[in-house]
Amino acid sequence: MDVFMRMAPVVIFFVILLGMGLYIQKKSSDAKAQNFSKEYFIGGRSLGGFVLAMTLVATYSSVSSFLSGPGVAWEKGFGWVYYASTQVVAAFIVLGVLGKKMAVIGRRTDSVTVIDVIRARYHSETLANISAVVIIVFFTTTMLGQFTGGAQIFSAAMGIDYTAALLIFAAVVVLYTTVGGFTAVAVTDTACAIIMLVGMCCLGYAVITKGGGMENIIATINEVSRTAVESGTGNNMLSPYSESGGIPTIPLPLYITQWMLCGVCTLGLPQSNVRCLSYKDTKSVHKAMIYGTIVVGAMMVGMHMLGTLSRGVLASVEGSTDTVVPILISQYMHPLLAGLTIIGPLAATMSTISSLLISGSSAIVKDMYLHHKEVKKEAVDQKKVASISLIVTAIMGIAAVAIAISPPSIIVWINMFAFGGLQTAFFWTLVLGFFWKKANATGAICGMVGGLAAYCVTMALGIKISTFHQISIGIVVALVCFLIGTAAGKPTDDETGRLFFPEKY
Numbered sequence: 001m002d003v004f005m006r007m008a009p010v011v012i013f014f015v016i017l018l019g020m021g022l023y024i025q026k027k028s029s030d031a032k033a034q035n036f037s038k039e040y041f042i043g044g045r046s047l048g049g050f051v052l053a054m055t056l057v058a059t060y061s062s063v064s065s066f067l068s069g070p071g072v073a074w075e076k077g078f079g080w081v082y083y084a085s086t087q088v089v090a091a092f093i094v095l096g097v098l099g100k101k102m103a104v105i106g107r108r109t110d111s112v113t114v115i116d117v118i119r120a121r122y123h124s125e126t127l128a129n130i131s132a133v134v135i136i137v138f139f140t141t142t143m144l145g146q147f148t149g150g151a152q153i154f155s156a157a158m159g160i161d162y163t164a165a166l167l168i169f170a171a172v173v174v175l176y177t178t179v180g181g182f183t184a185v186a187v188t189d190t191a192c193a194i195i196m197l198v199g200m201c202c203l204g205y206a207v208i209t210k211g212g213g214m215e216n217i218i219a220t221i222n223e224v225s226r227t228a229v230e231s232g233t234g235n236n237m238l239s240p241y242s243e244s245g246g247i248p249t250i251p252l253p254l255y256i257t258q259w260m261l262c263g264v265c266t267l268g269l270p271q272s273n274v275r276c277l278s279y280k281d282t283k284s285v286h287k288a289m290i291y292g293t294i295v296v297g298a299m300m301v302g303m304h305m306l307g308t309l310s311r312g313v314l315a316s317v318e319g320s321t322d323t324v325v326p327i328l329i330s331q332y333m334h335p336l337l338a339g340l341t342i343i344g345p346l347a348a349t350m351s352t353i354s355s356l357l358i359s360g361s362s363a364i365v366k367d368m369y370l371h372h373k374e375v376k377k378e379a380v381d382q383k384k385v386a387s388i389s390l391i392v393t394a395i396m397g398i399a400a401v402a403i404a405i406s407p408p409s410i411i412v413w414i415n416m417f418a419f420g421g422l423q424t425a426f427f428w429t430l431v432l433g434f435f436w437k438k439a440n441a442t443g444a445i446c447g448m449v450g451g452l453a454a455y456c457v458t459m460a461l462g463i464k465i466s467t468f469h470q471i472s473i474g475i476v477v478a479l480v481c482f483l484i485g486t487a488a489g490k491p492t493d494d495e496t497g498r499l500f501f502p503e504k505y
Contacts, residue, residue, distance in 0.1 A: 005335035006342070007158055013195070013343050014172045017188050017350070022176075047279045049287025054190035055355070056091050056275050056288065057295045065300060066196070066345035067149045070307025071321030077225070077237025077308050079250045084304040086255075087262040091292025094272050099285045101434055102276035108499060111277060113362045114270040114426070121433045121500060123493075124441035130448060132363040134425045135270055136396075139360040142418040143353050143400035149322070150349035151404065153342060156326030166404060169346070174397035177354040178390050188354065192347035193295060199344020200302050203325075206333045206341070207306055210313045217312030224311060237311060257469035261419050265475065268427030269419065271359045353397070361393040416469065417459060424451040424474035428482045437501045442489025443482045451478025 047055070065087075073080040102117060109120040115135075119128045150173075151166035158165065176188065211217035218238070225236040266272060279285050310328055317323050325345065329338045365388055428447045432439040455474030457463070464470065497504065 006339040009339035017176050049284040051190050052279045053288035053291035054193040056292050057193050066348045067325050068322055070303050071324040073304040073307030074311050074324045075321050081304045083258050084300050086258045087300045088297040089263050090266045091296050092289050095285050095289045099276045106277040113366050114273050122441040122444050127445050135363045138418045138421045139356045140400055143356050144403050146349045146353045147404040153326050153345050156330055170401040173350045173353050177357045178393045192351040195347045196344045199341045202341040204306050207310050210332045217309050220312040251467040253466045253468040260471055265423040265427050268423035271355050357393050360396050364392050365389045420471040424455045424478050428478050440486050440489040443486030446485030447478040447482030450481030
């Protein structure tokens, strides 16, 4: 009976998502018939402020925001809440820095993907093809972490086998994404973002109730911290500093790294940047900056705060800290409330996967197949494009699921690796490309290849500078290589200059 009560809200949610995907697919069929790629991959540039904000938030708020992050906060304390708070600025930075200019350029060049914009700026097929490969590789890596996390939550809360949970979960998200395209993803992302907030509130109620109120929870955490400090096995969980010398429990270089990975360098995430091509007017992007910042702040700070407070309820866990939230949901909540709450982390996972699937599919279909057709000046059959897009989207999802059958240990580090790879590849390519007239294709190729090589090698060999994440090495090497390549390459032609920098002409 308990399992049924936990399962019922989730099943209803899954059915609603599938229904929304089918409804939107049917409703937008006429527009897709005229221009499938524009409708399928960016929703016909029709998103309003609220939907734009929610789809950006849902894309950015992955399984690590609801699973791994709070789990680490359970272990490290309030210092990790401060660590996570760097993510609050993500939506504001992406839309504020790139939003307007990318939308204007996108409309002028009829760009549907981030790679379309890169091709228009640098006029390099080599750079465009490298970008597509990078997106496919790192998106698949990110989806691996998302599928694994979603299946772990589903399995633990519902009491079913991990593989069965993975297959059910994956079937739903791949199906509604494949059928509905970008518009369905945007609308379901909005629903998912709202559900995330509801789920967080339900979990917060359960933690505070089971912990006997905030006073008892803080007293319990204080006792745990005192024992850890006296035994030399840990630090004060209620302070971001250690008991000796005011040394941060999380080193300063790691904080700076977080500001790079989840703050400033989110400008280099294609799955977020493509949202800048999808909104309908300036008013929408301004509203989205406000809504997105508020919602991201509430979820990131709120979930990590709950992770810390849950130490007052859950004294120990078996295995990795990824199990903290699933245990809280399955063992400390009423079955029906647990079923409602579990939708939150599942929604975060599904929204991220759906966005990655659409963006990854566009890299293959729009940036490779359709561009090849354009170069050859061959006619494009929109029905054939639709069929290929659906097949590619489904294959990408199935491939990630196949790898996720043997799950990795801690999902947050997989996400960080993929985030770092994408940011190293695209940060300077986009930022300098949009705001530095001298940037050229040679510089962009050198920066992307050199930065990625440095990042991947240092990650593989475990090479670090102090406690900085390897993203710091990748970003710096990418910049140096970009500048050297730019000095050696050809200057930007006047036609491209007028398009991207009209104020200078």
